[in-house]
Amino acid sequence: MPGEIVVIGGGPAGLAAAAAASDAGCRQVLLIERDRELGGILNQCVHDGFGNLIFGGSMTGPEYAHRFIREVRQRPAIAVLTGTMVLSLARDRRLTYVNRDGVREIQPGAVILAMGCRERSRFQAFIPGYRPAGVYTAGTAQRLINMEGVMPGENAVILGSGDVGLIMARRLTLEGANVLGVFEIAPRPGGLTRNVVQCLDDFQIPLFLEHTVTFIHGKKRLTGVSVAPLDRAGKPDLTRERFIACDTLILSVGLIPENELSRQAGLILDPVSRGPVVDQEMSCSVPGIYAGGNVVHVHDLVDYVSHTARLAGRGAQRFLEGRTPAGRVIMQAGENVSYIIPQSITLPVSETVDLYLRVREARRSVHLKITHQGNVLKQKIERIVRPPEMIHLALEPALLTGLSDGHTVSITVSGGEPA
Amino acid sequence: MSKQLKDLVLELFTENDLEQYGLAVSEADGLLRLAGTVPTWELVVRAGQLAGSLPGVRSVVNEIGATSVEPAPYKAPPGDPSVIGTADIVIIGAGVVGTAIARELARYKLDIVLVEKDSDVGCGASRANNGMVHSGIVQEPNSLRSKLNVRGNAMFEELCRELDVPFKRCGLIGLVFKEEELILLDLVKARAEADGIPVEVISRERALAMEPALSPETKGAFLAPSTAMTSPYKLTIAYAENAVTNGVRLFLNTEVTAMEEKDGRVCKVITSRGSFNTRFLINAAGIYADRIAAMTGEPEFTLHPRKGELLIFDREKTNDHAAMATGLLAIGLDPHTKGGGTMFTMDGNPEWGPTAQETADREDTAVTAAGINRIIEKFNPLLPGYDPNQSLINFFAGIRAATYTEDFHIAPSSRLKGLINVAGIQSPGLVAAPAIAAMVLDLLRQEGLNMDEKEQYEPRRFAPARFKELPVDEQNSLIRSNPAYGHIICRCEQVTEAEITAALHRPVPALTLDAVKRRTRAGMGRCQGSFCLPRVLLIMSRELGIPLAQLTKSGLGSPLFSRQTKEAPPYAKEDWFHAR
Numbered sequence: 001m002p003g004e005i006v007v008i009g010g011g012p013a014g015l016a017a018a019a020a021a022s023d024a025g026c027r028q029v030l031l032i033e034r035d036r037e038l039g040g041i042l043n044q045c046v047h048d049g050f051g052n053l054i055f056g057g058s059m060t061g062p063e064y065a066h067r068f069i070r071e072v073r074q075r076p077a078i079a080v081l082t083g084t085m086v087l088s089l090a091r092d093r094r095l096t097y098v099n100r101d102g103v104r105e106i107q108p109g110a111v112i113l114a115m116g117c118r119e120r121s122r123f124q125a126f127i128p129g130y131r132p133a134g135v136y137t138a139g140t141a142q143r144l145i146n147m148e149g150v151m152p153g154e155n156a157v158i159l160g161s162g163d164v165g166l167i168m169a170r171r172l173t174l175e176g177a178n179v180l181g182v183f184e185i186a187p188r189p190g191g192l193t194r195n196v197v198q199c200l201d202d203f204q205i206p207l208f209l210e211h212t213v214t215f216i217h218g219k220k221r222l223t224g225v226s227v228a229p230l231d232r233a234g235k236p237d238l239t240r241e242r243f244i245a246c247d248t249l250i251l252s253v254g255l256i257p258e259n260e261l262s263r264q265a266g267l268i269l270d271p272v273s274r275g276p277v278v279d280q281e282m283s284c285s286v287p288g289i290y291a292g293g294n295v296v297h298v299h300d301l302v303d304y305v306s307h308t309a310r311l312a313g314r315g316a317q318r319f320l321e322g323r324t325p326a327g328r329v330i331m332q333a334g335e336n337v338s339y340i341i342p343q344s345i346t347l348p349v350s351e352t353v354d355l356y357l358r359v360r361e362a363r364r365s366v367h368l369k370i371t372h373q374g375n376v377l378k379q380k381i382e383r384i385v386r387p388p389e390m391i392h393l394a395l396e397p398a399l400l401t402g403l404s405d406g407h408t409v410s411i412t413v414s415g416g417e418p419a
Numbered sequence: 420m421s422k423q424l425k426d427l428v429l430e431l432f433t434e435n436d437l438e439q440y441g442l443a444v445s446e447a448d449g450l451l452r453l454a455g456t457v458p459t460w461e462l463v464v465r466a467g468q469l470a471g472s473l474p475g476v477r478s479v480v481n482e483i484g485a486t487s488v489e490p491a492p493y494k495a496p497p498g499d500p501s502v503i504g505t506a507d508i509v510i511i512g513a514g515v516v517g518t519a520i521a522r523e524l525a526r527y528k529l530d531i532v533l534v535e536k537d538s539d540v541g542c543g544a545s546r547a548n549n550g551m552v553h554s555g556i557v558q559e560p561n562s563l564r565s566k567l568n569v570r571g572n573a574m575f576e577e578l579c580r581e582l583d584v585p586f587k588r589c590g591l592i593g594l595v596f597k598e599e600e601l602i603l604l605d606l607v608k609a610r611a612e613a614d615g616i617p618v619e620v621i622s623r624e625r626a627l628a629m630e631p632a633l634s635p636e637t638k639g640a641f642l643a644p645s646t647a648m649t650s651p652y653k654l655t656i657a658y659a660e661n662a663v664t665n666g667v668r669l670f671l672n673t674e675v676t677a678m679e680e681k682d683g684r685v686c687k688v689i690t691s692r693g694s695f696n697t698r699f700l701i702n703a704a705g706i707y708a709d710r711i712a713a714m715t716g717e718p719e720f721t722l723h724p725r726k727g728e729l730l731i732f733d734r735e736k737t738n739d740h741a742a743m744a745t746g747l748l749a750i751g752l753d754p755h756t757k758g759g760g761t762m763f764t765m766d767g768n769p770e771w772g773p774t775a776q777e778t779a780d781r782e783d784t785a786v787t788a789a790g791i792n793r794i795i796e797k798f799n800p801l802l803p804g805y806d807p808n809q810s811l812i813n814f815f816a817g818i819r820a821a822t823y824t825e826d827f828h829i830a831p832s833s834r835l836k837g838l839i840n841v842a843g844i845q846s847p848g849l850v851a852a853p854a855i856a857a858m859v860l861d862l863l864r865q866e867g868l869n870m871d872e873k874e875q876y877e878p879r880r881f882a883p884a885r886f887k888e889l890p891v892d893e894q895n896s897l898i899r900s901n902p903a904y905g906h907i908i909c910r911c912e913q914v915t916e917a918e919i920t921a922a923l924h925r926p927v928p929a930l931t932l933d934a935v936k937r938r939t940r941a942g943m944g945r946c947q948g949s950f951c952l953p954r955v956l957l958i959m960s961r962e963l964g965i966p967l968a969q970l971t972k973s974g975l976g977s978p979l980f981s982r983q984t985k986e987a988p989p990y991a992k993e994d995w996f997h998a999r
Contacts, residue, residue, distance in 0.1 A: 085907035100902035121947040133972035149985030220976035
């Protein structure tokens with residue numbers, strides 16, 4: 001259907017995108033969710049801390065999801081298919097999905113990717129050893145405890161101090177397990193500072209920075225892990241390796257955007273963010289395919305996920321109405337910038353452009369500068385920047401009036417001192 | 420000690436050592452027996468291999484200990500002598516060899532029992548190898564390994580057709596990277612032809628045309644067109660299913676603890692779950708076959724575990740990878756394996772390895788950092804455009820059950836009539852399996868087993884439906900017949916609820932998470948089960964009637980959970996679709 005927008009994924013991004021597409025005027029939105037209910041990963045996030053930016057108050061994951069599910073249910077233009085999996089997506093937006101009614105092929109006018117992200121496994125983190133029971137990724141462990149009502153184990157070591165790992169340290173403790181320590185390969189925690197304080201410090205769980213798990217022991221069930229600090233070259237120092245007896249290893253070693261469909265559709269992917277490249281309306285490199293939330297890059301806060309997904313919802317509807325691009329400006333990651341979303345800005349610009357970026361290294365008192373051919377478009381001083389925390393910048397249309405097709409805008413985060 | 424052996428042993432040890440280590444050698448009837456204590460496991464193995472390489476030595480019992488290795492005496496579980504049944508023949512071990520023998524014997528009017536100590540069939544080397552159906556080019560001429568390899572290779576395609584198991588005759592390319600090694604190609608060809616194996620020497624250009632991702636450093640190559648690939652665990656499962664369909668009784672979680680004899684002949688085998696009266700016993704116990712053989716009271720051979728580590732890569736970015744099986748010429752590189760290579764599994768994942776590492780522990784299936792690095796350093800030069808670090812999704816290790824003569828040991832026991840040892844089945848055990856089974860049947864005939872053909876024998880076995888591989892119209896008709904085919908559980912591999920349910924109710928049912936994974940591929944994709952694991956377990960719990968908290972990864976001793984914290988969710992017992 002040419003007037004139809006299909007949203008793939010009914011988590012925080014898909015819910016927000018569907019509602020926004022409807023609000024922007026789309027009369028036919030199809031929201032496809034593989035699980036038996038809407039809400040995505042939020043359903044297993046029983047801790048609070050969601051919604052501070054959007055709703056001005058902290059709520060749990062299911063509460064946050066519920067707000068958006070209600071929005072979706074209230075909009076008659078949105079049809080929802082749960083228990084439905086998208087099997088393929090082509091460049092021309094032809095997609096097939098399957099559910100209990102069969103396999104169907106459709107070709108909507110626009111598609112919004114909102115599949116979220118997946119967890120890196122023990123193998124992708126190159127952790128050698130046996131393959132016993134008792135090794136879980138943090139998100140899986142979270143689902144098992146919070147939704148299925150089973151404990152992965154009683155004595156746990158956590159590798160990786162990403163947010164999910166930190167939250168699971170607290171969750172396991174509250175459920176009566178002993179968390180023997182969180183080991184982080186980097187010199188700084190991978191998650192938000194508030195999570196380090198609330199999930200580790202408050203429970204006196206030790207955090208070992210510049211450490212990693214070097215071996216997984218146990219032929220049937222995990223019996224322990226070897227851990228070692230890193231040497232100066234950043235490799236595990238095996239002369240200082242030690243054994244920790246435990247029955248559970250929880251891995252929080254990174255999240256990667258879910259890319260299967262993005263690849264199939266031939267979208268250009270950003271090697272750093274690992275998701276599709278997008279413009280300010282969340283349009284991907286193939287016309288009519290939009291993306292929002294963690295499928296684009298892994299966000300720190302769900303509020304931003306909802307926000308970018310809303311942009312995608314509005315953008316997709318604008319595409320259906322006939323958008324006429326007048327050129328493209330490339331966003332270039334300069335000094336101490338790891339990546340920028342969006343990777344490009346499509347001209348003309350009529351609304352404020354939201355930029356999200358991550359730094360490569362943590363620094364204090366830095367000078368953030370947005371320039372075009374040496375001219376400073378915008379600048380500000382940031383007190384502290386850290387890789388886990390996204391930096392948000394607003395670029396007003398007036399700042400971009402001098403730009404035309406092929407121009408490059410570069411962003412740098414310079415000066416300051418190591419944090 | 421024989422003069423010849425002593426000369427060899429002195430290459431390894433000084434006269435002083437011999438005394439200090441208390442090395443003792445005795446020989447009777449071609450069986451060499453070694454005893455003593457040396458400092459390292461490496462020396463234990465080298466002493467055994469020296470003994471095994473002597474002319475006229477049929478078998479080696481190596482009882483040398485290593486001070487560096489903590490002795491782990493074999494502890495058989497308590498046996499249950501109460502007789503639970505009678506069988507014409509009991510087969511010990513449901514690996515590819517034991518199941519192949521069971522399936523071939525099932526053609527005859529025989530009461531066959533197959534016992535397996537693990538929770539599934541094919542839990543040893545049969546699941547942890549690279550799946551290559553070797554041509555036989557690198558086997559020692561005139562060895563049993565060589566003969567059964569060539570014979571097995573010729574039988575394999577038809578076998579896989581009968582059992583509905585994936586098979587692809589993709590050939591193997593062997594490469595040389597130095598001009599001075601080009602001569603090796605002709606040597607390989609000459610030797611292979613002597614054994615009746617087709618090999619063609621091909622130009623560098625042809626090799627690169629066939630495999631554009633090959634290193635431009637390639638100087639020349641040979642092509643062994645009869646090399647093929649299969650799925651080793653699917654073959655074992657198929658063998659077992661077909662055997663069970665034809666009346667073989669399979670007992671999982673059943674470990675043999677002893678055997679009894681009467682007038683020099685086996686009369687009873689005792690297991691952890693009861694005993695069988697039987698006059699014929701097949702020892703196909705893999706890495707434990709020497710211990711089973713020694714239950715007669717006298718050891719007949721010793722196995723030394725040799726670990727092989729393998730890496731599995733994601734299916735994406737395979738353009739940078741060779742499209743067919745390729746292997747490096749092993750001559751002069753590694754004496755104990757063809758040196759492994761790079762290949763594709765039958766499911767399309769690049770696979771590199773295996774390594775060959777002697778280990779004292781028969782269950783040392785750990786992959787080490789050194790092993791991973793060795794594989795990448797060894798094989799990346801073949802495919803320099805491929806980045807293994809970006810695509811690794813799994814690794815595993817298997818244990819080769821090698822004898823010290825390094826050949827298969829397939830023979831009636833010299834101690835006990837009615838017992839046939841099928842041991843030392845290291846590579847190329849997978850390809851040889853059908854030929855081994857045929858050989859064992861011949862031995863049984865010679866030993867006096869009466870074999871009358873059944874009127875009804877079903878040689879064919881059909882693989883369960885694989886939703887992902889079907890055309891859309893067939894997918895839709897499956898869904899119409901069972902809507903659970905429309906419910907994807909494993910997103911990476913597109914495995915449906917109906918496929919998982921089916922795996923739990925096949926002739927050899929999956930009882931553990933790993934068993935489901937091997938049968939359906941749920942959890943074998945790039946996320947390695949982080950999405951589907953809870954969902955697969957809920958289906959298992961519902962179908963098998965086992966509470967979630969009691970499910971295991973791989974059977975006894977591998978619980979997935981420590982306890983239940985809440986009541987099972989309401990949907991756990993229901994059909995998910997109808998739940999909302």
